[in-house]
Amino acid sequence: MAPFAPVLIAAAHGSREARAQKETDRLLTEIRALRPGLRVESAFFDIHGPTVDEAVAALRGAPAIVVPLLLGAGFHFTEDLPALLGPARAAKPLAPHPLLTEALTYRLEEAEARTGYPADAVVLAAAGSRRPGGNDGCYAVARHLSAALNVRRRGPVPVRPTLLCAGREEGRSLARTVRDLRAEGRTRIAVVPYLMAPGRFSDHLAAEAERAGCVCTAHPLGAQVAMVRLVLARFDACARLATVGDPADV
Known part of the structure; x- marks a missing residue:
């Protein structure tokens, strides 16, 4: 660990949905509970405040690490975050990581337990990014x-x-992905949202999955134990660096 105690600034996308805001608050509460000696602050890229630069400025020079609560290297990570960091350091986005795989597996099996149907195929449904490499x-x-x-x-x-808001070459509907899987002989198809919190996208996915005849739709990732551990793992990896580095190397 680095020879100082940096503040963790958890930077969420921001949403007009109260459900999404509540889930972000729950995630931060669980982080504080798991690491009680760590100061944890929140920031947002859109809709809400404080913004990342405002959260950093409020620390008045105290060392800080911004952990983006983002699942990919889209616009907020590649363009917004570097311009807002100031003296703070940035960790990598949350994906990919074994703890994220664990969190998605948990959500899938939770949904299967509710419906009683084990899936033989999964649609991982993401909002997607139009940025080059943003969906990698x-x-x-x-x-x-x-x-x-x-x-x-x-x-x-x-x-x-399935990338719902990606570019023309990458984007495809959930229904088309389900049809392709059925053509391969899959009959029990589950939808797992590749989303941090509930909101407009998760509602849309659930409705589309029902129309497509999927056996179950999981909850978004949310404030579960694996996600709490993942945020802390990104923070710890960045804190171990002696000097500021490229976020891709953290």
């Missing part, structure tokens, strides 16, 4: 989740990413 993390996570499920279930469980 989602693709990697889909591969990791499929590999983890193959081991747990002793057989192949394909995981197909």
